[in-house]
Amino acid sequence: MSTTTRAGAQHLLPTADPLGLIAPDGTLVDSPGLPMPSDDVLLALYRGMVAGRRFDTQATALTKQGRLAVYPSARGQEAAEIGAVLALRPQDWLFPTYRDSMAVVTRGVDPVRVLTLLRGDWHSGYAPAECNVAPQCTPLATNSLHAVGFGHAARVKGEDTVALVMLGDGATSEGDTHEALNFAAVWRSPVVFLVQNNGYAISVPLAKQTAAPSLAHKGVGYGIPSVLVDGNDAAAVHAVVERAVAAAAAGEGPTLIEALTYRVEAHTNADDATRYRDQDEVQTWLARDPIARLRTHLTARGLLTDELAAQVDAQAEADAASLRERMNTDTELDPRDLFRNVYAEQPPALRDQEEQLLAELREAHS
Ligand SMILES: Cc1ncc(C[n+]2csc(CCOP(=O)(O)OP(=O)(O)O)c2C)c(N)n1
Ligand SMILES: [Mg+2]
Missing domain, CATH: 1.20.5 (Single alpha-helices involved in coiled-coils or other helix-helix interfaces)
Incomplete structure (x- = not known):
């Protein structure tokens, strides 16, 4: 019989309450050992979230004008989308889902190219190897296997590359997610699993999705360190993803992060969320808005002046106008x-x- 003693699981467990750095009212939260990002990073997070939301609103408007076949909004999830992407190093790769257009735009891909898939013009409008972003996946959780295969290959080749895969709460029920977690843990693959728990998988609420104490707990059974973070706190998301990327790059293997957030809009423009959820619940989450929270914090610290805030808004507006204009042309397809x-x-x-x-x-x- 083996005499190997098994290590306890305490070091793998997520905290009972989500880690955070900035509270909904903009004041500081103490999360021991989690460093606050620099002032420059906080301002970049703010810019990215304002730009991301404006892009998102524009994309929804384009569905109404018949310029986009469908668009799954990530409104309300800006802190998770932008916080995670800005924590990547240039050589790292992003493996996004259909909901993560904002994240792809934040990675520097032209928004028109990002929307090509949802416009129905092409399989993917961007060249993945040019921007280190895999095509956005619609089949749930398949991107988790792509990310692990990619991360494993990078490790075998001796490359310093980390793969960040984005998943929804519903995707954690897919077999692919579990195969990916297991393989990554056994092979210590340089992968960061980011689950954006936005409360719903189309009309299915989290309570019907899982009986686990949290989605982060799912990593523990595979031997993966697991983190529960306030997904509406961009500073905290950035800090935990940056830490996980550094650990993966250092050969310590994968991390599973659950970012607790909320899908403010319907599943897509084709869905009517009032049929399955209460408006009071939406209001509760609107009060936890990720952009307002960071704005309040930065303003109180004198880092965001009215003038700078107006500049950020104007830039987002100009980008949206350019997107609208360029999407209003017909494409010739071969x-x-x-x-x-x-x-x-x-x-x-x-x-x-x-x-x-x-x-x-x-x-x-x-
Ligand atoms: C393998 C697979 N099964 C079912 C679907 C249909 N489907 C599309 S989105 C979705 C809900 C996914 O919810 P979640 O993972 O929480 O992501 P969210 O849409 O909330 O970002 C389902 C079931 C699919 N795309 N792929
Ligand atoms: Mg979901």
């Missing part, structure tokens, strides 16, 4: 693009399909 970039050498069956399509198109236009 149907043959469907067959390109799939295989280095096209298999015969696909070649037949391409020829069949081209023949049909010729006939339609003759």
Whole structure:
């Protein structure tokens, strides 16, 4: 019989209350051992969140104008989206979901390219290797396996690259998430799992999703250090993700972070959330707005003047106007693009399909 003693799990457990640095009223919260980001980072978080929200509002408006097929809003989740992305180093990779357009924009990808997928023009509008951002995944949790495979490969190749994968609360019920967590833990893959618990998976509330004490607790069974953080506190999200990225880069393996936040809008513009949730609940979360919280904090500390706040708003407005204008043009698509970039050498069956399509198109236009 093995005489190996098993270490306790205490060091892996998340805190009972979410870690935080700034309270909803802008005052400081003490989270032992969690450093407050620098003033420059706090201002970058503020800029990113204001820009992110304005982008999000514009994208929703574009669905109403028929310029976008669908858009899943991340309004209210700006602290988690931007806090996490700004904690990445340039060489790290982001593995986002359909909801994380804001995060992709924050990583520096042109918003028009980000919205290409949701416009239905192309599979992905950006080249992943140019921006270190994988295509946004609609199949839930598949991106967790992509991130772990990517992180593992980077480690085998001796590269200093960390993969950050974003998941929703609902995605934690998928088998893929558990396979990814297990593999990453056993192989100490340089991966940070960020679960944005926004309370709902379409109409399914968290209480029907899991009986676990928190989603962060799910990491413990795999031997992964797990963190519960206030997902509406950009400073705290940035601090915990930065710490997890550093640990992964140092060869310490993965971290699971649950960011507690809320989906303020419906699942997408095609969903009516009033059918399954109470408006009082939405109001409670609106009072915990991540942008107002950081603004209050920065203003009280004299870091954000009225003039600077107006500049940040004006820049976000100008970016939204540019996005609106550029999305208001019709795109010319080449149907043959469907067959390109799939295989280095096209298999015969696909070649037949391409020829069949081209023949049909010729006939339609003759
Ligand atoms: C494998 C798979 N099953 C089901 C769906 C349908 N679906 C799309 S979004 C969604 C809810 C996901 O909720 P959550 O993971 O909490 O993310 P959120 O939308 O709240 O960001 C479901 C079930 C899907 N896209 N992929
Ligand atoms: Mg959700």
